[in-house]
Amino acid sequence: xxxxxxxxxxxxxxxxxxxxxxxxxxxxxxxxxxxxxxxxxxxxxxxxxxxxxxxxxxxxxxxxxxxxxxxxxxxxxxxxxxxxxxxxxxxxxxxxxxxxxxxxx
Amino acid sequence: xxxxxxxxxxxxxxxxxxxxxxxxxxxxxxxxxxxxxxxxxxxxxxxxxxxxxxxxxxxxxxxxxxxxxxxxxxxxxxxxxxxxxxxxxxxxxxxxxxxxxxxxxxxxxxxxxxxxxxxxxxxxxxxxxxxxxxxxxxxxxxxxxxxxxxxxxxxxxxxxxxxxxxx
Amino acid sequence: xxxxxxxxxxxxxxxxxxxxxxxxxxxxxxxxxxxxxxxxxxxxxxxxxxxxxxxxxxxxxxxxxxxxxxxxxxxxxxxxxxxxxxxxxxxxxxxxxxxxxxxxxxxxxxxxxxxxxxxxxxxxxxxxxxxxxxxxxxxxxxxxxxxxxxxxxxxxxxxxxxxxxxxxxxxxxxxxxxxxxxxxxxxxxxxxxxxxxxxxxxxxxxxxxxxxxxxxxxxxxxxxxxxxxxxxxxxxxxxxxxxxxxxxxxxxxxxxxxxxxxxxxxxxxxxxxxxxxxxxxxxxxxxxxxxxxxxxxxxxxxxxxxxxxxxxxxxxxxxxxxxxxxxxxx
Numbered sequence: 001x002x003x004x005x006x007x008x009x010x011x012x013x014x015x016x017x018x019x020x021x022x023x024x025x026x027x028x029x030x031x032x033x034x035x036x037x038x039x040x041x042x043x044x045x046x047x048x049x050x051x052x053x054x055x056x057x058x059x060x061x062x063x064x065x066x067x068x069x070x071x072x073x074x075x076x077x078x079x080x081x082x083x084x085x086x087x088x089x090x091x092x093x094x095x096x097x098x099x100x101x102x103x104x105x
Numbered sequence: 106x107x108x109x110x111x112x113x114x115x116x117x118x119x120x121x122x123x124x125x126x127x128x129x130x131x132x133x134x135x136x137x138x139x140x141x142x143x144x145x146x147x148x149x150x151x152x153x154x155x156x157x158x159x160x161x162x163x164x165x166x167x168x169x170x171x172x173x174x175x176x177x178x179x180x181x182x183x184x185x186x187x188x189x190x191x192x193x194x195x196x197x198x199x200x201x202x203x204x205x206x207x208x209x210x211x212x213x214x215x216x217x218x219x220x221x222x223x224x225x226x227x228x229x230x231x232x233x234x235x236x237x238x239x240x241x242x243x244x245x246x247x248x249x250x251x252x253x254x255x256x257x258x259x260x261x262x263x264x265x266x267x268x269x270x271x272x
Numbered sequence: 273x274x275x276x277x278x279x280x281x282x283x284x285x286x287x288x289x290x291x292x293x294x295x296x297x298x299x300x301x302x303x304x305x306x307x308x309x310x311x312x313x314x315x316x317x318x319x320x321x322x323x324x325x326x327x328x329x330x331x332x333x334x335x336x337x338x339x340x341x342x343x344x345x346x347x348x349x350x351x352x353x354x355x356x357x358x359x360x361x362x363x364x365x366x367x368x369x370x371x372x373x374x375x376x377x378x379x380x381x382x383x384x385x386x387x388x389x390x391x392x393x394x395x396x397x398x399x400x401x402x403x404x405x406x407x408x409x410x411x412x413x414x415x416x417x418x419x420x421x422x423x424x425x426x427x428x429x430x431x432x433x434x435x436x437x438x439x440x441x442x443x444x445x446x447x448x449x450x451x452x453x454x455x456x457x458x459x460x461x462x463x464x465x466x467x468x469x470x471x472x473x474x475x476x477x478x479x480x481x482x483x484x485x486x487x488x489x490x491x492x493x494x495x496x497x498x499x500x501x502x503x504x505x506x507x508x509x510x511x512x513x514x515x516x517x518x519x520x521x522x523x524x525x526x527x528x529x530x531x532x533x534x535x536x537x538x539x540x541x542x543x544x545x546x547x548x549x550x551x552x553x554x555x556x557x558x559x560x561x562x563x564x565x566x567x568x569x570x571x572x573x574x575x576x577x578x579x580x581x582x583x584x585x586x587x588x589x590x591x592x593x594x595x596x597x598x599x600x601x602x
Binding site for chain 2: 347377378379382383385386389390392393396397400408412415419422438439
Binding site for chain 1: 107108111115118119122123125126131134135138141142145148149151152153154156157160161164165168169172173176177179180190191192193195198199201202203205206207209210213214216218220221222223224225226229237238241242245246249253256257259260261263264267268
């Protein structure tokens with residue numbers, strides 16, 4: 001029987017890689033892809049805990065998380081398309097209308 | 106033997122995630138992501154979650170990744186050059202990310218399972234995994250289930266509204 | 273070890289038989305369509321053209337395998353393999369008879385739905401990687417078609433699952449045999465029609481063969497393919513047709529069993545082996561596929577999506593509601 005820690009560390013590594021990618025990527029599509037990777041890591045931890053604690057609630061929670069992820073991605077991608085239609089770019093550094101002008105120079 | 110299989114899955118999942126997140130072409134990134142989700146589904150089978158592993162493939166591979174592909178085709182994303190790829194001042198963000206990852210891994214590896222519910226392997230074998238999930242879903246979590254239905258309805262309307270405004 | 277060998281032998285038997293059936297389904301299709309159009313069909317190779325599939329096979333495998341110069345080479349080469357693998361893997365969960373099944377898993381129906389959604393990738397990728405406009409449009413059309421119709425297919429199968437109380441295909445057949453009708457096609461007639469129409473659309477068969485509509489798109493996602501990669505797509509299409517026929521026979525027509533009232537009326541039918549009953553039902557479905565192809569003209573693409581979203585999905589939901597009431601109160 002594989003110890004629980006292995007699964008949890010695996011899920012932590014996958015989550016972390018997604019997190020770093022969300023932080024440093026400029027492209028909105030890649031940011032959304034990294035979010036999916038993060039969710040995969042979280043679901044893995046939920047299911048592993050559910051198995052080792054002999055409790056099926058973890059799997060039910062993972063099912064909810066999958067369902068909500070589908071909705072959130074649909075909204076995220078449609079916003080992405082709307083932004084692209086407006087600005088012809090999906091680069092996060094060029095989307096700064098809401099940023100306050102800093103007079104540093 | 107089981108350790109060998111598990112080691113293969115660990116290594117390949119980490120490798121696939123790296124590949125998925127470093128591809129230049131977004132379509133290739135989505136394909137590596139598909140491979141990652143298939144691996145995750147197999148790991149779910151290790152954990153006796155057969156219903157969830159099939160749901161994972163149907164929802165993620167069948168719906169979400171196809172949505173990604175359609176969006177990429179729609180906006181005609183090209184290959185990304187390196188300086189356009191990462192944010193300015195990425196070093197600090199990378200450090201923060203690494204620190205958070207390390208904290209998460211340390212915290213996760215410290216978890217000890219003291220609680221043990223009634224859904225042991227022999228109990229689930231008697232009724233079946235799908236049946237057990239259904240029983241839990243429609244009794245204890247029935248309100249949450251309805252709320253997830255509403256949460257899925259709202260994006261459906263929202264996506265329609267956002268997409269209609271474009272034309 | 274012995275078990276492992278036995279498993280391999282069983283798998284070989286199933287795959288060989290299904291592939292032989294696929295080869296002669298192409299022959300049957302040409303003969304039947306020929307008859308429907310008042311001509312003979314293939315007659316030259318062998319008596320009544322019986323060796324035609326073998327001749328086709330030899331010809332297509334010795335042709336040159338061409339890859340367009342601007343194509344994504346690796347994905348272009350692997351796309352037909354993806355679609356064939358994810359189609360053919362479904363054969364493992366099909367119970368051909370009471371005790372002949374390769375993998376008796378508890379989530380059989382979900383497995384088939386999952387691999388159906390994965391095989392859509394083969395089509396999208398084939399269209400995208402060919403780097404040609406016709407292929408790309410064909411791939412996108414096919415993806416939206418398969419995704420839309422998978423919902424109505426899932427709804428009609430959900431009603432079956434609800435009635436039988438199991439996701440295991442074997443248990444579904446047994447539960448079906450224990451009802452008074454003996455097959456779910458009678459109480460769930462709406463669901464059966466929804467399933468049939470969705471099955472035609474899922475397998476990209478006429479009248480819904482829009483991804484490869486010759487008059488508009490040359491040959492859709494197949495345009496740039498040649499030689500055995502083209503043959504792999506064809507193989508996948510026919511295997512998918514058989515999978516849908518198996519699924520229909522198992523979930524709606526009672527699989528390898530005959531309804532109780534039939535065997536009571538005609539007792540000699542009791543001695544018919546289950547596999548023959550099953551094969552007859554499957555051949556019926558295959559004949560229907562070919563017959564419809566010979567009869568109906570192709571739909572327009574917006575009509576196709578309207579049928580899927582505005583008729584089949586509401587009908588599937590109504591069927592689910594009716595079945596829930598039957599299950600609760602009858």
